[in-house]
C-alpha cells in the first residue's frame with residue numbers, strides 16, 4: 371500500500387453513548403456545565419465590550435436564569451451573554467469537542483486576562499443528553515448583523531437548524547427531560563444542585579418555576595418579592611485579605627459550611643505566581659475528639675465547584691480543616707471530577723502546607739496567648755500533620771505545645787528548662803488525669819510536672835517524636851519510679867536489698883496467691899504511700915498496640931507479668947512485714963492484700979471479684995480497729 375496521510379474522524383453515534391454513560395460520574399453535573407457555558411458567554415461579552423468590540427446597548431444586567439416547567443417537562447438555561455451566530459453554532463455545537471472557549475482564549479490571549487473562562491474541552495454541552503431526550507438552542511449573537519438561530523437535536527446524530535425570531539441577545543437552552551432526567555423535575559433537586567456547583571459563580575443565577583402560583587397575603591393580595599440570586603458572585607476568598615474583616619470571615623465560614631460555631635482562626639490564601647490560587651482555610655472548633663475527622667475542603671476551579679476533599683491537591687492532614695481552595699490553573703480532566711496527578715499538583719500541596727506552617731509560627735511568635743487558647747483544638751490536626759508530612763514537621767516541630775498538669779502550655783525546650791537538671795531528656799506524661807492522679811501528685815510534690823497527652827493521636831505522636839529526636843523519651847507517670855522521688859541516702863547495700871526483696875516477694879506471693887508477682891523495694895522520699903504499681907513503658911505500649919489491632923485476648927497472659935508492685939521501704943506497713951520476716955500471720959496477709967489492692971486502685975479499676983474482696987476486707991480491718 372502506498373504511504374497515506376489523513377485526519378482521524380469521530381462518529382457522533384459512537385461518542386454520544388460515551389458522553390452519556392462514561393464521561394461524567396454524576397448525572398447532575400449537566401447543570402454545572404450549562405451554567406458554566408452561560409457564565410462564559412457573559413464573560414466573553416464583557417471582555418469584548420472592554421476591548422471596544424461589542425456594544426452592550428445598555429443591557430448590562432448580566433444574569434443566568436434557570437426555569438423549570440414541570441408540565442412541559444422542560445428545564446431552561448437562559449443567559450444574556452455573547453450568543454451564537456449560525457456559523458458559531460455549526461462550529462462549536464455541531465462539531466463535538468471543538469471548544470469555542472479555547473478558540474476565544476487563543477484569539478484574545480494577548481489582550482488582557484481579567485476574567486477566567488471556564489470551558490476548555492468542548493464537551494460539556496453534550497452532558498445535557500444524559501438527562502434530556504431533546505435539547506434545543508435558541509440564540510442571538512451580540513453581532514449586529516447576525517440573525518437568531520434555532521438548533522434542535524434528539525441525541526442521535528442528526529440535528530435541525532433554522533432561523534429564529536428571538537430578539538434578545540443571548541442564549542436559551544431547553545432540555546426536554548427524559549426518563550433519565552426525572553429527578554430534575556423536582557425543584558429542590560435543581561435548586562440544591564445549582565447551590566452545590568454554582569454557589570460562587572461570577573454572575574447572579576436565578577431559579578424559578580414556570581407558571582408558579584403567585585404568593586398572596588391574608589387578604590388575597592399578591593406579594594411581590596425581589597428575586598434572589600442563589601449564588602454569591604463575589605465570594606470573600608476572591609477579595610484582597612487586607613480588605614476583609616473578621617466578621618466577614620466568620621460569616622462566610624458559617625454560610626459556606628453551615629457550621630454555626632465560630633472558627634478559631636483562618637488563613638487567607640492569595641497567590642498569583644507561579645500559579646494562581648485563592649482560598650480560605652479555617653481551623654474549626656472541636657466539640658469532641660471525633661469532630662476532627664469531619665473536615666471539608668471544597669475545591670473550586672474559576673469559581674466552579676469541582677469536588678470536596680480532593681486528596682491529590684490537598685495534603686491529607688489538611689482535610690481535617692474546613693476551607694475553600696480555588697485554583698484556575700488546576701490540571702483537571704474532562705469531567706472536572708478528579709485531577710491529573712502531576713508535579714504541579716504537588717506544588718499546590720506544598721504551597722498550602724507552607725502557608726499553614728507559617729501561620730502557626732506567626733501565631734506562636736506574636737500571639738502566644740491565643741495560640742495557647744487554640745492549642746487543645748488544633749493539636750490533633752497539628753500532630754496528624756507532622757506525622758504525615760515531614761516538611762510540615764520540620765517547620766513546626768519547635769512550636770509544638772504540651773499542656774502540663776498545672777494547665778500551662780510549654781514547648782519541649784521550655785519543659786526541660788523548667789525542670790532544669792531534674793530530668794534527663796525524659797518527658798513525663800499522663801493519659802488520664804483522674805486515674806493517674808496519685809502519680810501526678812507524687813511527682814508534683816518533688817517538682818516534676820507531667821504533660822497531658824490524652825488524645826487518640828498521642829500514642830502515634832509520641833512514637834513519631836521519639837523516632838525523630840532519638841535522645842528524647844516519653845514516660846508515662848506510672849511507668850517507672852523517677853530518681854527524683856527516691857531517697858538515695860537510704861539505699862541499702864546489695865545483699866540486704868536482695869534479702870528484703872526476697873522476703874517481700876514470698877509474703878506477697880503467698881498472701882495474694884499470685885505466682886507472677888514482681889516486687890521492687892524502694893525508699894521513697896514520701897512516707898505516705900506504701901505501694902504503687904508501675905508498668906514499663908515498653909510493655910504498656912505493646913499492650914496498647916495489641917489492643918488497637920484487636921489482639922486483646924493475647925495480652926493478659928503474655929504481658930501481665932510486666933506489672934511491678936513497688937513497695938516503699940519507709941512506710942510503716944512495709945516495715946512491719948519486713949520485721950516479721952517470713953512469719954505468716956493474719957495481719958501480714960491482710961496488710962499485703964490491702965496494700966496491693968490500694969496500689970492497683972490508684973492505677974486502674976479493680977476487677978469485680980477483687981473489688982468485692984477489697985470491700986469485705988476493708989470492713990474487716992475497721993472491725994479490728996474497734997476491737
Ligand SMILES: Nc1ncnc2c1ncn2[C@@H]1O[C@H](COP(=O)(O)OP(=O)(O)OP(=O)(O)O)[C@@H](O)[C@H]1O
Nearest residue numbers: 407411462469470471489490491492493494495541
Ligand atoms: N450559552 C452559550 N452561549 C454562547 N456560546 C455557547 C453557549 N453554550 C455553549 N456555547 C459554545 O459552545 C462551545 C462548546 O460548549 P461545551 O460546553 O461543549 O464546551 P466548552 O464549554 O468549550 O468546554 P468544556 O467541555 O470544558 O465545558 C462553547 O465553547 C461555546 O463557544
